[in-house]
Amino acid sequence: MSDLHHIVVVGGGAGGLELVTRLGNKLGKRGKARITLVDAVLTHVWKPLLHEVAAGSMDSEANEVNYRAHARRHHFEFQLGRMRGLNRQAQTITLDPFLDAEGAEVVPARQIHYDTLVIAVGSTANDFGTPGAQEHCLFLDSLAQARRFHHLLLNAFLRKNYQAKAEEAPTKLRIAVIGAGATGVELAAELRLASRELPVYGMNHLRKEDVEIAVIEAAPRILPALPERLSGAATRQLQRLGITVCTGSPVAQIEAEQLTLQDGSVLPADMIIWAAGIKAPGFLAGLDGLVTNRNNQLVVEQTLQTTQDNNIFAFGDCAACPQPGQDYPVPPRAQAAHQQASTLYRTLRARLDNKPAVPFVYRDHGSLINFSRYSAVGNLMGNLSGRSMFIEGKVARMFYVSLYRMHQVALHGLLRTGIIWVMDRISRAMHPRLKLH
Helix, strand or coil: CCCCCCEEEEEECCCHHHHHHHHHHHHCCCCCCEEEEEEEEEEEHHHHHHHHHHHHHCHHCCCCCCCCCCHHHHHEEEEEECCCEEEECCCCEECCCCCCCCCCCEEEEEEECCCCCEEEEEEEECCCCCHHHHHHEECCCCCCHHHHHHHHHHHHHHHHHHHHHHHHHCCEEEEECCCCCHHHHHHHHHHHHHHHHHHCCCCCCCCCCHHEEEEEEECCCCCCCHHHHHHHHHHHHHHHEEEEEEECCEEEECCCCCEEEECCCCCEECCCEEEEECCCHHHHHHHHCCCCCCCCEEEECCCCCCCCCEEEEHHHHHHCCCCCCCCCCCCHHHHHHHHHHHHHHHHHHHHCCCCCCCCCCCCEEEEECCCCCCEEEEECCCCCCCCCCEEECHHHHHHHHHHHHHHHHHHHHHHHHHHHHHHHCCCCCHHCCCCCC
16 A cells, blocks of 8 residues: 555545646645545536536536546546445545446445545535425436436427327426525526427427426525525516516425425426525434534534544535634535635645645635526625625626636646637537437
C-alpha cells in the first residue's frame, strides 16, 4: 500500500468532482497525495440540468462526464460503489457490492482506507411523509430518474395524441409539479416547451393548449427562499406560458390520478412530479457516531470538518455548515457547493503541511431562474455594495448559461470548454430541438 496521504471523496456531484479534479491536478499529478473518488454511478451530469434532461430539451449523453476517463486525465482514482458504512477507528469506509442489471454480483462489498475523508453525497427529495407520494410521484434526484421521466413523458404524449385522433375530440394531458422552488419552476417551463415542440414532430392531434401544467407550492408565493420581486416576476412569466400557479396550501394526499390539497381542493393529474424540499441520504444518520440533523445532514464546523472527527469533512447539500452571525446554515445551492469545494481544496493542501483548516465563508452571488428558451429572471449581488440588481430577459439568460460553462471550466479548463461549446452549437444545428427517444 502506498505511504502517500490518501484523500477519499465520496460523491461525484458538482462539488465533489470539482474538488477531486483540482486535487488530482495539483497533488495527484505531483505525487504528493493519493486521491480517490467514490460514486455509485459511472457518469456525472450537472444536477441543475436534470429537469432539462427530463423534459427532453437536453441530451444527457452529450453532457455526461465519464468518471473513469476524467480520473485518468486528472490524476485521481475512481471506485464504483455506494457507501454504506464507516469505521472511524480503523479509518475505513465500506462500499456495497456492485450488481449488474440482472442482480448478479460483479464486485463484492469492500473497504477503502482513508487518511482524510470527504463526504459530498448530495441530497434527495423530501416528501415530508405525504401519503401517496412514493407510490404515485416521479422524482428528479438522479440521471436515471430524469431519463425515466423523459420516457414516461413521451409515452404520455403519444397516448393522449392517439386518443385525440381516435376520438376526434380534444384530450387533456394534465401535469402537476409539486414544489415551486427553482427546480419546480424551471421544470414547468421546460414542459411547456415540450408541449409546443412535440406537435411539430407528428403529435399534432394533441394541441399545446390541451397540455395543462400546474405548479403547487405550500408557501404563500413561489420561490419562497428568493426575493419577493424575483418571485413576482417568475409568477408572471409562468402565467404568460399558460401554467397554473397554486400557492398557499400544502398537498395533503396523492392518488394515482389526482392530488388533494389541505384546503380540500382536488387537482386531477395524469403525471405528478415531486420537486418540493430536500434531505440528505438516510445512511448518513448512522455513520459511526457522526452528528446529523433532522434532514440527515452531517453537522459540520465552519471549517467543514464534522463535529466528532477532524479527519472527516462534509460539504454541499449533505452538510449543515454554520455561518457567523446567522441562525441558519449555508443554503443547499450549487454556488455554495462550488465555493465550499474551493475552500476545501485550500484546506486539504494545507493539511498535508500540518497547517490549520480554512474557515468557509459563503458569498451569495444572487439567484437566476431559467424559463427554458423563453426567458430568465434573476438578481445579482454586487461585490462592493452588497445590493442586488434585478435582471431579466436575454441578459439573465446569458448569465444563467454561463453558470454551467463555469462548472465545465472547473472540470475541463478553458480550452476544452470552448471546444465543448462549439460542439454543442453544431449538435443543436444538426439535431431536433427535443430528444425524441
